[in-house]
Amino acid sequence: MALNVPRFWTRAVEASVLVVAICFSLGATTPASRMNTLSHQLMCQCGCAQLLGECDHVGCPDRDKELSELTTNMAAGLADQQIMDAFVAKYGATVLAAPTTKGFDLVAWIAPFAVFAAALLGTILLIRRWGGLGIERRAHAAGAVAQPADPAEQERLDRVRRETARDDGF
Amino acid sequence: MATFGSFCLLIALVLAAYNLFAGAVALRLIATGQSARISPERLADTARRAGIAGFVAVTGAAFALIWSVFTNDFSITYILEHSNRALPIPYKFAALWSGQEGSLLLWAWLLGTYGFVLRLTHKTDVKLYAYAGTILSGIQVFFLSVLVFAAPPFALLPGYVAGGALPADGNGLNPLLQYPEMVIHPPMLYLGYVGFSVPFAFALGALMMRYPGEKWIRITRVWTMVTWLFLTCGIFLGMHWAYAVLGWGGYWGWDPVENASFMPWLTGTAFLHSVMMQERKGMMKSWNVWLIFSTFLLTMLGTLLTRAGLVSSVHAFAQSSIGTWFVVCMGIVLAVCIFTYILQRGHLKTEHHMESLVSRESSFLFNNLVLLTACFVILWGTLFPIISEYVQGTKVTVGAPFYNRVAVPIGLFLVFLTGVGPLLPWRATSFKAIKRNFVLPVIALWVTVIVCLAVGVRPWKDGSLDTGSFYAVVAFAVAAAVLTAIIAEFLRGAGVISRQTNRNLFAATWLLTRRNTRRYGGYIIHIGVVVVVIGLAGSAFNRSIESEMGLHSAMAIGPYTLTCMGFTQDSNQNFNSDYAVLDVSQGGKRVFQLTPERRFYLASGQPQTMVAIHSVPEWDLYVVYEGTNPDTGQPIIKAFLNPLVGWIWFGLVIIVFGTFVALVPSLTPATAALRVPATKPAPMTPALKGGD
Numbered sequence: 001m002a003l004n005v006p007r008f009w010t011r012a013v014e015a016s017v018l019v020v021a022i023c024f025s026l027g028a029t030t031p032a033s034r035m036n037t038l039s040h041q042l043m044c045q046c047g048c049a050q051l052l053g054e055c056d057h058v059g060c061p062d063r064d065k066e067l068s069e070l071t072t073n074m075a076a077g078l079a080d081q082q083i084m085d086a087f088v089a090k091y092g093a094t095v096l097a098a099p100t101t102k103g104f105d106l107v108a109w110i111a112p113f114a115v116f117a118a119a120l121l122g123t124i125l126l127i128r129r130w131g132g133l134g135i136e137r138r139a140h141a142a143g144a145v146a147q148p149a150d151p152a153e154q155e156r157l158d159r160v161r162r163e164t165a166r167d168d169g170f
Numbered sequence: 171m172a173t174f175g176s177f178c179l180l181i182a183l184v185l186a187a188y189n190l191f192a193g194a195v196a197l198r199l200i201a202t203g204q205s206a207r208i209s210p211e212r213l214a215d216t217a218r219r220a221g222i223a224g225f226v227a228v229t230g231a232a233f234a235l236i237w238s239v240f241t242n243d244f245s246i247t248y249i250l251e252h253s254n255r256a257l258p259i260p261y262k263f264a265a266l267w268s269g270q271e272g273s274l275l276l277w278a279w280l281l282g283t284y285g286f287v288l289r290l291t292h293k294t295d296v297k298l299y300a301y302a303g304t305i306l307s308g309i310q311v312f313f314l315s316v317l318v319f320a321a322p323p324f325a326l327l328p329g330y331v332a333g334g335a336l337p338a339d340g341n342g343l344n345p346l347l348q349y350p351e352m353v354i355h356p357p358m359l360y361l362g363y364v365g366f367s368v369p370f371a372f373a374l375g376a377l378m379m380r381y382p383g384e385k386w387i388r389i390t391r392v393w394t395m396v397t398w399l400f401l402t403c404g405i406f407l408g409m410h411w412a413y414a415v416l417g418w419g420g421y422w423g424w425d426p427v428e429n430a431s432f433m434p435w436l437t438g439t440a441f442l443h444s445v446m447m448q449e450r451k452g453m454m455k456s457w458n459v460w461l462i463f464s465t466f467l468l469t470m471l472g473t474l475l476t477r478a479g480l481v482s483s484v485h486a487f488a489q490s491s492i493g494t495w496f497v498v499c500m501g502i503v504l505a506v507c508i509f510t511y512i513l514q515r516g517h518l519k520t521e522h523h524m525e526s527l528v529s530r531e532s533s534f535l536f537n538n539l540v541l542l543t544a545c546f547v548i549l550w551g552t553l554f555p556i557i558s559e560y561v562q563g564t565k566v567t568v569g570a571p572f573y574n575r576v577a578v579p580i581g582l583f584l585v586f587l588t589g590v591g592p593l594l595p596w597r598a599t600s601f602k603a604i605k606r607n608f609v610l611p612v613i614a615l616w617v618t619v620i621v622c623l624a625v626g627v628r629p630w631k632d633g634s635l636d637t638g639s640f641y642a643v644v645a646f647a648v649a650a651a652v653l654t655a656i657i658a659e660f661l662r663g664a665g666v667i668s669r670q671t672n673r674n675l676f677a678a679t680w681l682l683t684r685r686n687t688r689r690y691g692g693y694i695i696h697i698g699v700v701v702v703v704i705g706l707a708g709s710a711f712n713r714s715i716e717s718e719m720g721l722h723s724a725m726a727i728g729p730y731t732l733t734c735m736g737f738t739q740d741s742n743q744n745f746n747s748d749y750a751v752l753d754v755s756q757g758g759k760r761v762f763q764l765t766p767e768r769r770f771y772l773a774s775g776q777p778q779t780m781v782a783i784h785s786v787p788e789w790d791l792y793v794v795y796e797g798t799n800p801d802t803g804q805p806i807i808k809a810f811l812n813p814l815v816g817w818i819w820f821g822l823v824i825i826v827f828g829t830f831v832a833l834v835p836s837l838t839p840a841t842a843a844l845r846v847p848a849t850k851p852a853p854m855t856p857a858l859k860g861g862d
Contacts, residue, residue, distance in 0.1 A: 098572040112547040
């Protein structure tokens with residue numbers, strides 16, 4: 001039985017979404033991976049501007065201390081957010097490697113996607129409007145086909161037709 | 171020599187000011203048709219000659235500074251602070267851009283050099299070149315003013331001026347800069363930054379004189395591509411420097427100054443794509459003008475971020491208070507751009523409109539959209555700490571986790587568009603055409619996902635989703651799809667030529683590329699970008715191990731076992747160094763030796779690591795001698811196994827090759843000659859045509 005083409009693509013998209021969903025829903029975190037994840041969400045406070053999990057300074061006055069605090073907090077059974085809050089309380093907001101998702105910090109996360117969405121929507125609407133204008137223009141041109149064309153305009157139109165008929169551009 | 175250098179800068183400033191003033195007056199007279207005691211054309215020519223003379227004067231100043239470095243003239247503060255007697259010769263040149271005053275002088279000299287070449291080739295289009303030359307001279311006036319009044323590179327040591335003795339030796343070059351890449355990375359980056367002044371000047375000039383839109387683009391095409399190439403190479407060399415010197419196992423840390431170099435690259439790349447729409451369809455004229463304006467402004471912003479210390483950065487080599495100068499200059503440039511645009515925007519009306527959401531034209535537009543969104547994300551992330559401090563009174567950190575979550579998906583979408591765009595026909599497309607062009611890439615995508623899962627490259631780690639691995643698998647899959655699409659494009663065209671000319675497929679591909687170098691050079695660049703993306707995706711699987719290592723102790727990472735065979739020391743006039751000698755074995759067999767090093771620079775008194783790297787296509791074995799544990803006295807070695815890093819540098823080579831291909835003029839298609847009627851005389855035009 002021949003596969004209906006649009007249905008094939010719909011199924012392909014559904015399968016993709018399913019694979020991604022399965023990947024996202026797998027398993028639980030081990031202490032080592034949790035330590036690794038959390039240490040990459042915090043900054044080393046020695047002034048090296050590196051993530052805590054990547055600070056490579058021998059004799060760094062802060063790295064081992066922070067890692068030790070992280071281990072202690074994890075062993076005490078604190079949740080990730082509680083650990084982060086404890087670090088912020090002790091070192092200030094700059095200890096977090098990225099803005100939080102609360103208050104004004106949320107703007108940091110929303111703005112890029114909002115700008116992208118707005119630009120995408122604007123572009124789509126613009127192209128659709130242009131497409132409509134193109135159809136109107138072609139309809140108008142078809143009605144006026146008997147009109148003698150201006151040679152310069154005719155040359156321009158010919159050039160456009162030549163360019164758009166061939167697919168030799170980048 | 172300090173007096174000579176200062177005098178050269180002053181003369182250069184006077185000449186640039188004359189170029190700006192006389193050029194502006196001459197062009198105004200020409201535009202309005204007013205008469206004057208001197209003919210406007212002659213006045214414009216004197217302005218042009220002043221620009222050429224200005225280049226000679228700036229060259230004199232740059233020479234004076236280099237000469238002072240080589241002769242260890244420590245009466246000049248800059249030389250004292252950035253050089254010393256034992257500094258090796260290549261790094262003596264690097265001293266020119268190791269500090270703020272020197273790097274501003276380098277900027278002015280490069281701008282002078284670009285202007286010199288532009289003014290020598292003015293006969294291409296005298297009037298447009300006059301506009302561009304005058305605008306460039308305006309930029310030059312700014313940089314020379316900063317050099318003369320705010321950051322003089324030839325300032326004498328206050329103690330020496332007061333009659334004190336000269337210091338016996340200088341403070342030396344920053345150890346971070348004493349690495350081969352640092353001799354070429356900053357000039358490359360600056361060639362890119364400064365180079366964008368040229369298309370900017372042409373764009374603004376063309377807008378001022380209401381010049382036909384496509385012509386300035388054709389004139390500046392080579393300038394723009396070469397500039398883009400310099401900036402690309404500069405960014406990658408910087409990445410390699412960070413990788414090989416900083417010793418943290420990575421190459422990109424989303425540092426504000428790294429971001430500052432990346433932003434103009436993104437807008438410049440968008441410009442290179444969208445100008446094709448203007449050339450072919452007369453579309454996106456305003457867009458292109460603003461893209462190049464933005465690119466130039468972003469290069470200025472990059473310098474502002476580097477120099478003014480607005481945001482904290484590891485690139486703190488050359489911070490000062492000249493930020494105000496840059497802010498004022500950017501304000502003036504922006505005002506001029508807006509004013510000119512408002513005045514002349516009627517000239518930029520589009521000739522055609524897009525007709526379909528799914529077409530080559532719209533893919534260019536979406537490509538631009540994504541590139542500019544990426545640029546916005548980086549600008550936003552870079553400036554958000556300042557905004558946050560202003561709004562809520564507390565500074566926040568915007569580091570790698572933010573960019574990885576926001577910029578990486580956008581980057582992957584961009585790679586996806588890289589493959590999709592060229593497969594779409596102009597004007598509009600049909601479902602049938604989409605199916606024909608996209609079946610193979612989609613198959614490649616899913617095969618790659620399955621292969622990744624089968625060989626153990628999975629988007630989860632320790633039972634939970636790992637964002638990095640997930641993005642890596644997506645990147646591999648998209649990269650495979652894009653590569654398949656591009657290769658299919660080559661093969662489709664080569665197949666036609668092969669059938670027409672009876673050439674083999676390789677020869678047909680070569681001929682195909684030569685017939686449309688711009689298109690296929692672009693495809694090669696896309697292949698390079700995809701290879702780079704594959705390399706970047708490898709970072710999700712980095713591994714590292716750190717250990718104190720005594721004699722004959724060993725540590726294992728991946729398939730390698732590192733055994734410490736000893737430690738040794740060396741010294742020269744510039745630095746003392748400690749080496750670890752490590753035998754690396756694989757499967758019980760010794761395969762090579764690595765000698766990570768830690769240096770202590772005598773003049774500056776600063777330590778610096780020199781990483782030992784063994785690179786193979788699968789991964790880099792990256793070993794750092796971190797120092798000695800003060801408690802135990804044992805050396806500490808950190809080893810990384812970084813998959814696919816070599817692909818990043820190889821990708822750059824492909825990008826460079828593709829750019830060169832795109833710069834070569836296309837060969838006239840053989841079929842064009844066949845269209846000439848037999849009765850007509852043979853055409854006298856040469857076989858090669860200029861550009862495409």
